[in-house]
Each structure stands twice: as C-alpha cells, then as structure tokens.
Amino acid sequence: MRPKSQHYSILVVDIAEFGCRANPLQLWLRERLYALTEAAFAETGLDHRSAPQPSDRGDGFFWLLPGTFDRTDLTGRFVEVLNHRLRDHARTSSEEGALRLRVALHQGDVARDGHGWAGEELNTACRLVDIAPLRTALASGTRAGLALAVSAEWHRQIVRHDDPSVASETFRRVAFDAKEIQGASAWIRVPGYDAPPGLTEAETAPPAGPARTSRPAAPGREPSGRTAPGPGTAPNRSGADGPGPFAGAMFDRVGQVFAGDQVVHGTQSFRWGAEPDEAEAPDRGPKAGA
Incomplete structure (x- = not known):
C-alpha cells in the first residue's frame, strides 16, 4: 500500500x-x-x-x-x-x-x-x-x-x-x-539585527531569472510575439494614474496580477512614466470635442 x-x-x-x-x-x-x-x-x-x-x-x-x-x-x-x-x-x-x-x-x-x-x-x-x-x-x-x-x-x-x-x-x-x-x-x-549581517548587497538582491536565448522579432511583431501596436494605439495604462507600488506604470498586457514569487515564460514589458513620443511631442492644442 x-x-x-x-x-x-x-x-x-x-x-x-x-x-x-x-x-x-x-x-x-x-x-x-x-x-x-x-x-x-x-x-x-x-x-x-x-x-x-x-x-x-x-x-x-x-x-x-x-x-x-x-x-x-x-x-x-x-x-x-x-x-x-x-x-x-x-x-x-x-x-x-x-x-x-x-x-x-x-x-x-x-x-x-x-x-x-x-x-x-x-x-x-x-x-x-x-x-x-x-x-x-x-x-x-x-x-x-x-x-x-x-x-x-x-x-x-x-x-x-x-x-x-x-x-x-x-x-x-x-x-x-x-x-x-x-x-x-x-x-x-538574524534576531537582534535590522538586516542579516555579513551579506553583500548583491547577495541580498532578488535572484536574476534564468538566462534565455533571444530571437529576432519578425517584421511587424514585438519580441514577445505579440502584434506591435499601430500608430495612435494607446498603451494600457493600468496603474498609471492611481496610488500604490504601480503608480506611473504602463503595461502592454491586460489582466496581469502580481503576488509572491513570479515565474515568467516569454517576454514581459513594463514601462514607467510617459511614453517617449508622448514626453517629447509638442503641444498639439485642445483635443476634438474638449
């Protein structure tokens, strides 16, 4: 048995x-x-x-x-x-x-x-x-x-x-x-210490993920294999405007949830702050319908 x-x-x-x-x-x-x-x-x-x-x-x-x-x-x-x-x-x-x-x-x-x-x-x-x-x-x-x-x-x-x-x-x-x-x-x-003594900053940093061989992206595709957003496509701004640890973050995938250790297969893209083209674009005046 x-x-x-x-x-x-x-x-x-x-x-x-x-x-x-x-x-x-x-x-x-x-x-x-x-x-x-x-x-x-x-x-x-x-x-x-x-x-x-x-x-x-x-x-x-x-x-x-x-x-x-x-x-x-x-x-x-x-x-x-x-x-x-x-x-x-x-x-x-x-x-x-x-x-x-x-x-x-x-x-x-x-x-x-x-x-x-x-x-x-x-x-x-x-x-x-x-x-x-x-x-x-x-x-x-x-x-x-x-x-x-x-x-x-x-x-x-x-x-x-x-x-x-x-x-x-x-x-x-x-x-x-x-x-x-x-x-x-x-x-x-270690009880009695604010942080474990004797360890270097590198030893207490989150371990890096396993090495991965990258492949060139196909024309019109992002490295992750997703279709690249076209002109005028707004990125997903989940967390961009609210408070908390992801304030200011811009994600290119919807519906992701983060908790505990993460194991990621495939490429993930995270961008904090304004998109480069947004940050550098001149003021185009009021938007239609404003």
Whole structure:
C-alpha cells in the first residue's frame, strides 16, 4: 500500500560547527539542543505533543508540525524565545561549548513509510538550512544564537503580512541554490539585527531569472510575439494614474496580477512614466470635442 502524505510545517535545525567538536561534547550539545527547543515550545504555548517525534540528523533534527500549529507564532515568538535561551546558554558556556543554530522553516506534504519520512518538500527544507547566505549571516551575527531561513512560500503566506512578532522588515531575500534546487529564493533574518549581517548587497538582491536565448522579432511583431501596436494605439495604462507600488506604470498586457514569487515564460514589458513620443511631442492644442 502506498504511504499517504500529510501536510506539515517543517522545522529544521542544525548546530553550527558541530563536526569539529569532540564526541563527548557533541553528545552534550545534542542534549542541550533538545532541552532548549522543548522549553521554547512550552514558553511560546505551542503544543507539539500531537506532532510526530523529531527525526534526528546527528548535528540537528527536523520536526514535522501539524497544521494546527500557529505558523505566525512559530516564525516569530518561538524563534525569539529560542534565540534568548541560546544566548543564556552562551553566557554560561565556554567557546568550545557554544551552541549556535541555523534554523529553516518550510511546509508541504511528507509521507512516512516503514523506514522514515520522505518527500520533495522535506528535501527542500533540509537544503534550505544549509545555504551559504544563512551560514554567513550566522557567522557574522555574533550577538545572536541563531539565524533563520524561510522558503519563499513561507514568506509569502506568513512573513510579508507584517505581524509585529515576526519582524518582517528584518528579512532579506537571497538566492536559494542547492543541488537539485536552482534559481529559487529564500528569506533570512538574524534576531537582534535590522538586516542579516555579513551579506553583500548583491547577495541580498532578488535572484536574476534564468538566462534565455533571444530571437529576432519578425517584421511587424514585438519580441514577445505579440502584434506591435499601430500608430495612435494607446498603451494600457493600468496603474498609471492611481496610488500604490504601480503608480506611473504602463503595461502592454491586460489582466496581469502580481503576488509572491513570479515565474515568467516569454517576454514581459513594463514601462514607467510617459511614453517617449508622448514626453517629447509638442503641444498639439485642445483635443476634438474638449
């Protein structure tokens, strides 16, 4: 019988610089990791008793949390409480016993067979906790006990809605390239910082789209393959005269809606402000019927 998938929030945690510790210290750090995570759940009021037990990964774990979990609290209050407890740990431990974490949040369908858990979204979450910008931000953010990465989907559904507990303004978008995942994006933050430290402006810019070979346009056609507007044809001015982020924009396609990450196949044209011929044309006097 085929294992059935269920939808979970996926929490992945890795201990930074775990492999360079001696075996007894690794065991002690693992014990502290589980204790601090349990305490953070309890303090936040997130009841994980209905969730499957965490799956150990040696230097961390992944934890599948049911749909009843409040994802806003998981992103905001839980992360803050865990960070505070990690900082308390740091005050009483040596540099050798430092416990600092990379944390990732994603969601999706995961199935269980007789050996464990599997699914594309689980793979994605485990790749996410290991991306280079997250490692850099944690290494540079010495005041923090953890650095957090969330998937683009998690950001769209949870972070961008500006709940004060989530500190959405401190997240920055980075490239998410890892093994089978290419050209995706993620969002990261480090508690206590206005922006993830240690990252260059290029690293926090939206990832560029995949390269595409352009072909010359046929006569009378635009590069996108649409018929070029004829003389006197007014462009679609959706958003041109109203307020908001698209104020002043002029679009040459009607009915487009923008939300979250966009994947575009084919050429899209966006023009802000007046058309060149409009901006430079002399005043032709009053229009007919005015």
